[in-house]
Amino acid sequence: MVHQYVYFFGDGKADGNAQMKGLLGGKGANLAEMTNLGIPVPPGFTITTEICGYYYENNLQYPPDLKAQVDDALRRLESLMGRKFGDPEAPLLVSVRSGAASSMPGMMDTVLNLGLNDQTVLGLMKETQDERFAYDCYRRFVAMYGDVVLGLKPAQKDQTDPFEHILEEMRKRRNVHFDSELPASDLKELVERYKTLIRAHMDVMFPQDPMEQLWGAIGAVFGSWNNPRAIAYRELNNIPADMGTAVNIQAMVFGNMGEDCGTGVGFTRNPATGENVFYGEYLINAQGEDVVAGIRTPQPINKAQKTDPNTLSLEETMPEIYQQLEEVRRRLGRHYRDMQDIEFTIQKGKLWMLQTRTGKRTAFASFKIAVDMVRANIITKEEALMRVDPDQLNQLLRPVFDPKAKEAAVKSKALLAKGLNAGPGAATGRVVFSAPDAEQWAAKGEKIILVRVETSPEDIRGMHASQGILTARGGMTSHAALVGRQMGKVCVVGCNALEIEYRTHRMTVGDRIIREGDWLSLDGTTGEVFVGQIPTQPSEVLSVILEGKGATSDSQVYQDYMELLGWADECRTLGVWTNADQPNQVEMALAFGAEGIGLTRTEHMFFEGDRIDAVREMILSDDVEGRKRALAKLLPMQKEDFKGIFRVMQGKPVTIRTLDPPLHEFLPHEEKDIEKLAHDMWVPVERLQAKIESLHEVNPMLGHRGCRLGIVFPEITEMQAQAIMEAACEVKKEGIDVHPEIMIPLVGHVAELKNQRAVVDAAAQEVMKRYEIQVPYRVGTMIEVPRGALTADAIAEVAEFFSFGTNDLTQTVFGISRDDAGRFLSDYLGARIWESDPFEKLDQVGVGGLMEIAVQKGRSTKPDLKIGICGEHGGEPSSVDFCHRIGLNYVSCSPYRVPVARLAAAQAAIRQKNAKS
Numbered sequence: 001m002v003h004q005y006v007y008f009f010g011d012g013k014a015d016g017n018a019q020m021k022g023l024l025g026g027k028g029a030n031l032a033e034m035t036n037l038g039i040p041v042p043p044g045f046t047i048t049t050e051i052c053g054y055y056y057e058n059n060l061q062y063p064p065d066l067k068a069q070v071d072d073a074l075r076r077l078e079s080l081m082g083r084k085f086g087d088p089e090a091p092l093l094v095s096v097r098s099g100a101a102s103s104m105p106g107m108m109d110t111v112l113n114l115g116l117n118d119q120t121v122l123g124l125m126k127e128t129q130d131e132r133f134a135y136d137c138y139r140r141f142v143a144m145y146g147d148v149v150l151g152l153k154p155a156q157k158d159q160t161d162p163f164e165h166i167l168e169e170m171r172k173r174r175n176v177h178f179d180s181e182l183p184a185s186d187l188k189e190l191v192e193r194y195k196t197l198i199r200a201h202m203d204v205m206f207p208q209d210p211m212e213q214l215w216g217a218i219g220a221v222f223g224s225w226n227n228p229r230a231i232a233y234r235e236l237n238n239i240p241a242d243m244g245t246a247v248n249i250q251a252m253v254f255g256n257m258g259e260d261c262g263t264g265v266g267f268t269r270n271p272a273t274g275e276n277v278f279y280g281e282y283l284i285n286a287q288g289e290d291v292v293a294g295i296r297t298p299q300p301i302n303k304a305q306k307t308d309p310n311t312l313s314l315e316e317t318m319p320e321i322y323q324q325l326e327e328v329r330r331r332l333g334r335h336y337r338d339m340q341d342i343e344f345t346i347q348k349g350k351l352w353m354l355q356t357r358t359g360k361r362t363a364f365a366s367f368k369i370a371v372d373m374v375r376a377n378i379i380t381k382e383e384a385l386m387r388v389d390p391d392q393l394n395q396l397l398r399p400v401f402d403p404k405a406k407e408a409a410v411k412s413k414a415l416l417a418k419g420l421n422a423g424p425g426a427a428t429g430r431v432v433f434s435a436p437d438a439e440q441w442a443a444k445g446e447k448i449i450l451v452r453v454e455t456s457p458e459d460i461r462g463m464h465a466s467q468g469i470l471t472a473r474g475g476m477t478s479h480a481a482l483v484g485r486q487m488g489k490v491c492v493v494g495c496n497a498l499e500i501e502y503r504t505h506r507m508t509v510g511d512r513i514i515r516e517g518d519w520l521s522l523d524g525t526t527g528e529v530f531v532g533q534i535p536t537q538p539s540e541v542l543s544v545i546l547e548g549k550g551a552t553s554d555s556q557v558y559q560d561y562m563e564l565l566g567w568a569d570e571c572r573t574l575g576v577w578t579n580a581d582q583p584n585q586v587e588m589a590l591a592f593g594a595e596g597i598g599l600t601r602t603e604h605m606f607f608e609g610d611r612i613d614a615v616r617e618m619i620l621s622d623d624v625e626g627r628k629r630a631l632a633k634l635l636p637m638q639k640e641d642f643k644g645i646f647r648v649m650q651g652k653p654v655t656i657r658t659l660d661p662p663l664h665e666f667l668p669h670e671e672k673d674i675e676k677l678a679h680d681m682w683v684p685v686e687r688l689q690a691k692i693e694s695l696h697e698v699n700p701m702l703g704h705r706g707c708r709l710g711i712v713f714p715e716i717t718e719m720q721a722q723a724i725m726e727a728a729c730e731v732k733k734e735g736i737d738v739h740p741e742i743m744i745p746l747v748g749h750v751a752e753l754k755n756q757r758a759v760v761d762a763a764a765q766e767v768m769k770r771y772e773i774q775v776p777y778r779v780g781t782m783i784e785v786p787r788g789a790l791t792a793d794a795i796a797e798v799a800e801f802f803s804f805g806t807n808d809l810t811q812t813v814f815g816i817s818r819d820d821a822g823r824f825l826s827d828y829l830g831a832r833i834w835e836s837d838p839f840e841k842l843d844q845v846g847v848g849g850l851m852e853i854a855v856q857k858g859r860s861t862k863p864d865l866k867i868g869i870c871g872e873h874g875g876e877p878s879s880v881d882f883c884h885r886i887g888l889n890y891v892s893c894s895p896y897r898v899p900v901a902r903l904a905a906a907q908a909a910i911r912q913k914n915a916k917s
């Protein structure tokens, strides 16, 4: 038995299918699937991703069996097509296409029209009676082969491609705009000049032997798996580097044979809004790459999409083809049950499908499609929930321009130009004209608008670093639009009015000049480009939430958002709480769906108004009496804060942490502040100075902080407990239910918690007696140092709940200070020592391993011990999934991440359920 490396598709039957993406890549698997569905696909075959792995592990060699299998498949293709590879009479031409399991649009290489040489081009010419067409294919092929396979690229970035350079010269000479206007003789001349260029620069001859061409192209496609832009793309999108690409070899169909030919791309729904309308672009008399390359701005596929009455849609120019395409769209939509991104080519009035894949979409579209498809009974609620990326939810909450400011900008003639609205949202920033500049400026903290004639895959890092992306050319499916949309960037493309001059770092628009560093504002929802800075404001969804209109709002996005999150709440078992310190934050979190407060940092309120004076006085007092005097001033203020929070929370649990940070964080450092404080406290300046110095710590994060403060100064804990309980009693007397949970930070030894618990209990009993009312309260602890986790069984004897403080726990488990990690973080990520920043994504193995121990030990003492997490990780989807798996009761995160956590928690529950069944 030989191992199968090559999978054939053609004539209504395929060896593979859509399930085989890992082996055949997404493109190959879907070409097979479409073939099986009876959709017209040019026949061909796929070399598996296994070969890519083999190729890299074996010094860029192939397994010995491969050649014979490729030869067989090629013979089969020849007989199906009735043409022969390299035949001077009726040559078979093929494309050699990359295609990995996860789609990486435009990142890897493809070669078209392969099989042409000085002989076969004559055959093609005779056969078609079309010299222009034959040489158009040949010149495209030589240029693509020279670039992709032989590696002839511009010497420097931002220089025009050397092949394009010659082509431009030819267009100038003829005084024409488009390649399609060049006569056959010019194209013939181009071929020769390209060949000369290759010989001169690369010191090789352009190969005439089709087999040599084929293996060259196959090697180049495998090689493109590891080109810098593909690597960068994988890093940004967390695609594993060892998956590899497949290679698809497919019979060519020609969209460049004349006016009854063309090529296009489309989405089965609008990828920006999610509306159920066909969306796409096409070009007459062109080959595939012309559409995405932005050489000519393509025309809309249908009348519905036309903005300019002078353009002609496919629906108008080729109505029958458009109807066939509509039919294919319907079938693909039904079959794949999701929005598809398609490529097609029309050869002499016949439609051919060249690709289908799940289409990238904005957050808006993602929501709309998921919700629509549930309403139409196409997918289940659970499927819908699994399809929406929790991180994309943030996009729905992204800012828009303040309408008044925008109106004013329009009135003051700040509107510079209008392009296509490829990526919604509002962005304002300073202009740069290259991706490396964008990266550099962004690193200095600047907000950036990246302006390019057209972006290319090399630009993705710079795009990532920018607030917004603006291009002069290209359509809604151009690289900038596709990638920008996926990154969630504000993006305006095809803004033809821009004349960009890279050399001088400026652009002109009519009579206006914009220089590098000038401010621009982009409205990605309308496509408008403004000079200057326009203030932004919350998104539509956010506005409805913030204004509390809720049920009365007729905003469709808001309705979809609420509906989907409602389904998420039905599915999830993990609670979603919030970290909030002030009543207004709490209100916002509740509007986002928070079910409790997992962390109130009391010290955040210490900086308000003149409170800091009392705090400083407390810290700098020499004795208990002095401290108590200062604390007595703080008590009523803290109490009012807590009352505000309790009132808003209406009986939902509120976890309040006792004082945590190192005290010197509150101390004055400026001379004049110290003088004032000394005056207020009636002590000599020198004494105060000395006291401040004595509080200095070498390593404050591991110093006198957390419960250590309350142990040394019990009056602090006592005051806080008293403030919490007095607030609770008073609010309860107002008729509002209250559930305070008092949380002791940084406990590593059960005796620490016992000590603090005694202080809290005593204060609580005293308060409740004084108020003559009982308020149920709990005392628990944060688990944020390794010893706390390892002795969780003992700690659980005293604690009524645990909350993982994973920020500190990550610091202490890694032995890395969070404040200093920035110095080596990027090196660690670059060297792949860490897969991700452990302060952002929970380290499930190390920190998470310790959490599992703590959960297991804690519950061995108290089986129903309530356990949550209140570190930053509580709002990060993969960490939320982990928390669900280890059986936490809730996650707590900042208000804005509450919706993300709700969805992530639902996905975690669904994933677990699916894994079990």
Ligand code: ADP
Pocket (backbone or CB within 6 Å): 042, 094, 095, 096, 097, 098, 105, 106, 107, 108, 109, 110, 112, 250, 251, 252, 253, 254, 287, 288, 289, 343, 344, 345, 354, 355
């Ligand atoms: P990418 O992954 O960058 O989209 P593709 O392999 O899909 O690369 O090919 C690039 C372009 O060439 C696409 O527009 C595609 O439709 C076109 N193309 C690929 N193969 C053929 C073919 N056999 N006949 C005609 N056009 C093709």
Ligand code: MG
Pocket (backbone or CB within 6 Å): 343, 355
């Ligand atoms: Mg493609």
Ligand code: MG
Pocket (backbone or CB within 6 Å): 745, 746, 784, 805, 807, 808
């Ligand atoms: Mg902490």
